[in-house]
Amino acid sequence: MNNRTLMIGNEAMARGLVENGCSMALAYPGTPASEILPGIIKWKTELSLPIHTQWAVNEKIAFEIAYAGSIAGLRTVVSMKQVGLNVASDPLMSAAYMGVKGGFIVISADDPGPHSSQTEQDSRLMAMFAKVPVLDPSGPQQAKELVGLAYEMSETFELPVMLRPTTRVCHGGQDIELNEIKSIGHTAAFKKDPSRWAATPKFRYILHAKLNEKLSAVAAHDATQPRVLNPGVISQKAIVASGVAAAHVREIMSDLGLANKIAAYQVIQPFPLHSSFIEELLGKHEDILMIEESSPVIEMQIADRHKVKGRLNGFIPAAGELLPEIIEGIIAGFCSVAKTEIKPPSAGGRRPSLCAGCPHRASFFAIKKAVPGAIYTSDIGCYTLGLNLGAIDTALCMGASISQAAGFYQAFKLGGKDTDIVATIGDSTFFHAGVPALIDAVAQDARFVLVVLDNSTTAMTGNQPTPALGVDACGNPIAKISIEGLVKGCGVKYCRIGDPYDLPGFTRLIRAAKKHAREKGLAVVISRHPCLVDKRMKEAQHDRIAVSVSPACDGCSYCIKQFECPAIEHDEKEKKAVINQLLCSGCGICVHVCPKKAIEKVMSE
Amino acid sequence: MSDSVKQQVLISGVGGQGILFVTRLLAEAAIYKGLPVLTSETHGMAQRGGTVVSHLKIGGYSSPLIRPSGADVLFILRVENLTNHLFYLKPGGIAVANASSQPESSDGITLLTMDADAAAKEIHQPRSSNLVLAGFALSAMHLKGLGTFCSPDDIRAVLHQKLAGRDKLLKSSLSAFNLGVMRGEKVNI
Numbered sequence: 001m002n003n004r005t006l007m008i009g010n011e012a013m014a015r016g017l018v019e020n021g022c023s024m025a026l027a028y029p030g031t032p033a034s035e036i037l038p039g040i041i042k043w044k045t046e047l048s049l050p051i052h053t054q055w056a057v058n059e060k061i062a063f064e065i066a067y068a069g070s071i072a073g074l075r076t077v078v079s080m081k082q083v084g085l086n087v088a089s090d091p092l093m094s095a096a097y098m099g100v101k102g103g104f105i106v107i108s109a110d111d112p113g114p115h116s117s118q119t120e121q122d123s124r125l126m127a128m129f130a131k132v133p134v135l136d137p138s139g140p141q142q143a144k145e146l147v148g149l150a151y152e153m154s155e156t157f158e159l160p161v162m163l164r165p166t167t168r169v170c171h172g173g174q175d176i177e178l179n180e181i182k183s184i185g186h187t188a189a190f191k192k193d194p195s196r197w198a199a200t201p202k203f204r205y206i207l208h209a210k211l212n213e214k215l216s217a218v219a220a221h222d223a224t225q226p227r228v229l230n231p232g233v234i235s236q237k238a239i240v241a242s243g244v245a246a247a248h249v250r251e252i253m254s255d256l257g258l259a260n261k262i263a264a265y266q267v268i269q270p271f272p273l274h275s276s277f278i279e280e281l282l283g284k285h286e287d288i289l290m291i292e293e294s295s296p297v298i299e300m301q302i303a304d305r306h307k308v309k310g311r312l313n314g315f316i317p318a319a320g321e322l323l324p325e326i327i328e329g330i331i332a333g334f335c336s337v338a339k340t341e342i343k344p345p346s347a348g349g350r351r352p353s354l355c356a357g358c359p360h361r362a363s364f365f366a367i368k369k370a371v372p373g374a375i376y377t378s379d380i381g382c383y384t385l386g387l388n389l390g391a392i393d394t395a396l397c398m399g400a401s402i403s404q405a406a407g408f409y410q411a412f413k414l415g416g417k418d419t420d421i422v423a424t425i426g427d428s429t430f431f432h433a434g435v436p437a438l439i440d441a442v443a444q445d446a447r448f449v450l451v452v453l454d455n456s457t458t459a460m461t462g463n464q465p466t467p468a469l470g471v472d473a474c475g476n477p478i479a480k481i482s483i484e485g486l487v488k489g490c491g492v493k494y495c496r497i498g499d500p501y502d503l504p505g506f507t508r509l510i511r512a513a514k515k516h517a518r519e520k521g522l523a524v525v526i527s528r529h530p531c532l533v534d535k536r537m538k539e540a541q542h543d544r545i546a547v548s549v550s551p552a553c554d555g556c557s558y559c560i561k562q563f564e565c566p567a568i569e570h571d572e573k574e575k576k577a578v579i580n581q582l583l584c585s586g587c588g589i590c591v592h593v594c595p596k597k598a599i600e601k602v603m604s605e
Numbered sequence: 606m607s608d609s610v611k612q613q614v615l616i617s618g619v620g621g622q623g624i625l626f627v628t629r630l631l632a633e634a635a636i637y638k639g640l641p642v643l644t645s646e647t648h649g650m651a652q653r654g655g656t657v658v659s660h661l662k663i664g665g666y667s668s669p670l671i672r673p674s675g676a677d678v679l680f681i682l683r684v685e686n687l688t689n690h691l692f693y694l695k696p697g698g699i700a701v702a703n704a705s706s707q708p709e710s711s712d713g714i715t716l717l718t719m720d721a722d723a724a725a726k727e728i729h730q731p732r733s734s735n736l737v738l739a740g741f742a743l744s745a746m747h748l749k750g751l752g753t754f755c756s757p758d759d760i761r762a763v764l765h766q767k768l769a770g771r772d773k774l775l776k777s778s779l780s781a782f783n784l785g786v787m788r789g790e791k792v793n794i
Contacts, residue, residue, distance in 0.1 A: 006632050008646065031648055116648065139643070139669065172669040173629070173644035175636045244669065251668040325672045342673035344692045349656030350619055350685075385653060566654055582731050 004175035007039075009140035009165055012176045013079075013107065014039025016147030021184030022077050023102075024052040024069035026062035028432065029461035030081030031116035032170035033109035037079060038462075041474055047181070055464050055473045058398075058432040059084035063091045063106070067160075070104035071197060072188040075151055079107035082123050083397065087433070089126065092160070096130045097207040098196055099158040099214075102186055103151035106132070106162045109170050112293045112321040116167075118380070118397060120319065122295035127162045128271045131211055133218045134162040136270050136292075138247040140174040146268070149223050156221075157214045164270075166293055168244040215272050224269040226277045229253075233263045237335065238285040242267040242298060245291045248324040249331070256328070256337050267292075273301040282307060289315070289334045293322050309334065354385045356567040357585025359529035360453055362500035364391035365563055365593065367422050367451060370510035374420035377404040379434075381426035382460040383453050388564045392424070399433025401425045406437070406446035420514060421448035427483060428458040428466045435486060441522055442491035449513045450524045454483055455531040463534045471536075487524050494523040501529050501542070503592040532585055544586030546602035549577050553598035563593045610640055611664030612754050613671045615693045618682030618703075620654045623735035627680070628659035630739065633763045634755040635663045645669040656686060663754045678753075680742060682721075682735060684708055699751055701742040703734055717745050719788055725781060733781035740785025745792045757786045 007015065014036050017025065027037040037053060044051045052069070056062035059080040066078040080088065085108040092106065108123035127134035135150055137143035143165050150161040195203045218224075226240075229250055239262060241249040246266040253259045263285065267273065270292065281288060282304055290299045290310035299310040309315040316322070316330065325342070332339035354361045364386040367376070378384060378392040379401040386392045394404055405423035412419045425434050430452050438450070458464040465471045470480035487495045494516045498509040506527065513523035530537035555575040559568050567584035568577055577599070590599045614631065618624045625646055632642045645660040660671045676693040684704035691714070694700055700714055703721040721738040725731050743760060746753050760782060768775040 004636055006629060006636055006642065006644075008644075034648075139667075168645060168669050171646045171648050173632060173642070173646065174669075175642050248668040248670070251666055324668050324670050328672060342692055344673060345689055349689055350654065352620065352653040352655030355653060382653065582726075 004177055006173055007140060007176040008035060008171055008173045009137075009143050009169040010035035010171070011039040012140035012144040012174070013147055013163070013165070015043065015176065015178065016144035017077050017105070018043040018047075018049065018051070019179050019181050020103075020148045020151050021075050021182050021186070022051060023074040023186065024066055024076040025079070026054050026056050026066040026077070027079045028056055028059045028062050028084055029458050029464045030084050030109075031461055032111055032165075032167040033079050033081045033084075033107065034461040034464070035170070036107060037473060045474065049181070053473050057467060059088040060091060063088040063095075067091060067095050067100070067104060069188075070100045070102045070160075071098075072190050073102045074186050074188060075103040075184060077105045077107060080109070081117065082108055082110045082121050083118055084108070085123055085126055086121075087398065089130070092126070092130045092132070095160050096132045097204055097211055098199065099207075099211075100154055100160055101158065103154040104160045105147065105150045105154065106160055108162060108164055110164060110166045110294065112166055120294045122293070122297060123162065123164045124270045124297045125295045127164070128297060131215060132160045132162055133157075133215070133224075133269060134164050134271050135224065135268055136164050136242045137169055138242075138244055138266060139169060140172055141176055143169055144176060153218070153221060153224065157218055159211075159214055159218070164243075166244055172244070218269075219272040219275045221269070221274075225274055227266045227268060229264040229266055230259050233260060234284075235261060235263045236285060237287045237289070238263040238265065238281065239289045239291065239331065239334070240265045240267060240281065240298065241291040242270050243293055245293055245322050245327060248322070248327045249291060252324060252328045252331055256332060256335070256339070258331070258335055258337070262335055267298050270297045271301070273298055278302055287334075289330070291316060291322065291327060291330070351388070352385060353388050353564060353566055354382065355532055355585070356565055356583045357532045357587035357589075358382070359455055359500045359527065359531070360386060361389065361563065361565060362503055362506065362529075362587075362589045363424070363451060363453055363527040364389045365589075366500060366503060366507040366510050367391055367424070368562070369507050371420050371422050371449065371514050374422045375405075375408050377401045377408065377421065377423045379425045379429045381429055381453075381458075383424060383426055386424065389562065398429055399425070399437050402434050402437035402441055402450060405448040405450070406441040406444065409446040409448055410444070418518070420518070422510075422514075423448055423450045424453055425450065426459075427452060427454040427456065427468060428464075430483065431467050431481070435490060438487070438490040438492065445521060447517050447521055449510065449517045450522065451510070452483060452487070452524065452526045454526050454528045455534070456528075456537060457531045457534045459531045459533060463531065463536070483526055487526070492522055492524050494521070495526065496524070497526040497528055499529050500527045501587060501589060503589050545588030545591075546586060547579055547584070547588060547591060547599055548602050549579060550598045550600050552596050553577050553594075554596060556596070558595055559590060559593050559599065563590060565590060609664075610754050611666070612662075612678070613666075613676045614661040614663075614678045614680060615671055615676040615690060616659040616661065616680040616682070617686040617690045618657055618735075619686075620657050622657070622682045623732070624657045624659050624682065627735045627739050628661055630760060630763060630767070631661055631755070632663075633767065634759045637759060637763055637766075638755060640664060640754060641666075643667075643669045656689070658690065678742070678746075680738070682738060684718075699746065701738065701745070703738050717742065717792060719785070719792075721785065724784055724788065728780060728784060730777055730781050733777065736778055736781040737785040737788075740782040740787075741789040741792075742785075744786040744789030746789075748790060757782070
């Protein structure tokens with residue numbers, strides 16, 4: 001037996017943070033980073049550790065709270081997904097100049113593929129842009145180790161340090177060894193220094209020069225030197241990899257019989273790349289293959305290009321995840337070894353869809369009914385799956401449903417054309433980035449219907465609380481922020497609330513809002529029904545309504561195409577719809593969907 | 606446990622079938638036996654009823670992902686996925702599928718099938734198909750000497766550990782798993 005525990009990378013990083021004396025942990029949920037904060041909370045609760053843990057309203061705010069903790073001398077962390085770092089990029093750029101006191105780690109999880117994201121962007125490139133060091137773990141165990149190194153580095157150089165895991169690290173599992181929890185003994189203290197913490201442009205120049213000096217020192221930092229994967233191997237060719245690609249490379253080289261023939265290195269710190277490593281690499285090898293995700297960050301720092309093969313000269317694909325089978329093909333080609341290629345079938349598998357009984361499905365159905373042919377702008381969350389119902393035309397980034405609706409309104413108004421526009425946004429997304437957009441739309445008299453899909457949770461990422469719930473990340477009661485109050489505070493004159501489970505009533509509500517938007521101005525409808533998956537909300541759900549398909553069904557498939565509920569299936573033999581009772585949640589909404597009234601409530605005896 | 610145990614298992618199904626639970630259960634059984642493990646899970650958008658795949662690698666591996674023709678075992682909870690994921694199976698590997706009849710794509714591979722959905726319904730636990738199929742696969746393979754890294758007893762031990770203090774869930778999980786084990790003992794390969 002042993003004392004090793006199965007953890008996914010996010011839990012391993014959480015454990016690493018707790019072991020290394022993290023005192024404040026901030027985050028906004030986003031796949032693949034969402035399990036980091038809950039991981040910290042688990043240890044905090046079990047061991048009664050004094051750690052401030054918080055889901056912030058967005059990543060910028062999370063960053064700024066954690067950063068203040070750091071300049072007060074505490075070890076802190078902020079975690080997010082890569083597109084969240086875009087939101088937090090403003091404070092990141094300045095924090096690099098001003099530096100830190102207590103260790104400050106920015107975890108930005110990338111998603112090559114992408115599996116669950118809008119972009120394949122490389123946060124390491126963002127680190128380079130901001131001029132902060134970045135560490136790139138190859139798996140859960142190494143991610144945990146790098147947390148300790150990151151805190152030491154952050155305090156040694158007084159710099160924010162980025163830790164950049166990718167989906168395969170975050171959601172990869174490994175047997176992890178638990179180490180003791182160090183007592184760091186930091187307490188909050190703030191030494192006033194306006195020339196640093198409130199620096200004006202003149203002082204920013206000085207800070208920038210200092211930052212450059214720090215980075216030169218980081219490029220010679222011993223603890224984060226690239227690691228030689230197969231010491232003692234002398235070869236003309238060399239392979240340099242980082243992140244999970246380095247884990248693939250190790251295994252593939254061994255399988256191809258190359259482990260003792262070709263020198264291989266893992267870069268731990270892609271930026272700033274160690275100066276001595278660049279010299280060593282170019283001095284010892286003639287032909288160098290660079291394998292990294294998703295941008296050529298290491299590659300770009302090698303000024304002498306004629307020895308390097310990588311993304312910049314098309315040796316590595318410029319988009320998509322570097323799956324091990326792709327890397328295997330590249331290494332086999334680079335080292336001239338034979339390899340049989342297996343082509344996976346092109347068939348796609350099943351697409352995701354909204355859960356059976358999801359209140360969003362009812363909202364989308366009502367919107368299509370009440371405002372057919374409108375421009376439907378939408379946003380980021382579970383409800384993006386409203387695409388399947390044909391109820392979404394755009395999904396750009398967090399909060400853009402509202403500003404894009406305003407943009408369409410202004411664009412069409414120029415041509416003197418009237419067009420109906422319906423924006424849909426989730427409650428958590430509304431808090432995150434929707435509020436400023438709504439203020440702007442009201443101020444500019446942009447006319448459209450905004451439906452806030454309020455299911456009382458951040459559903460897509462695992463049911464984290466929103467500010468409207470009045471519950472913190474640990475489940476303790478906190479202040480509640482009312483969505484309708486916020487809407488009115490933004491200057492909206494027309495705000496109605498309805499439950500989409502009452503499909504006919506809710507459809508009328510959307511129709512009335514459409515009329516208001518056409519004649520008077522922006523109209524908001526809050527579609528309120530708790531998420532079915534949210535365990536906190538079990539009590540708030542109504543009793544199960546059993547439904548069945550009557551002989552009146554003529555198999556037209558309207559319900560399947562327009563309502564797209566996983567529990568309504570088409571029976572090929574009978575040529576009619578059938579309810580899959582195992583999947584059916586008993587919401588009873590489909591009774592109002594069938595144009596032939598062939599879906600009926602089953603009366604209980 | 607010898608250092609030479611190396612096994613790659615691909616687990617495939619759709620969101621909501623408990624793919625993550627089974628992956629972790631098997632991984633914890635391996636750790637329980639002192640073996641190093643690597644897994645790779647699907648989270649986020651794809652979990653909403655879409656295709657979900659987990660990779661499980663036991664023994665001295667460094668990459669969390671299985672390459673085509675690398676899997677010793679395919680564990681298919683939704684038989685429609687078999688065609689899509691068959692390319693992961695290594696020559697001589699075994700596929701275990703949750704199916705009511707022998708699928709067409711089974712030519713030339715060792716395929717064990719069981720209607721785990723029906724069996725789970727029989728014991729009024731329609732959401733336990735994952736555990737039923739896990740029991741079926743482990744017992745059938747174990748008895749036929751097809752090489753697994755753990756036995757049904759190891760899984761029972763991990764279930765006891767994992768679900769300690771949740772007696773009702775433990776009892777129902779064990780009964781679903783045991784039903785699968787029983788059916789697996791009767792299978793002819």
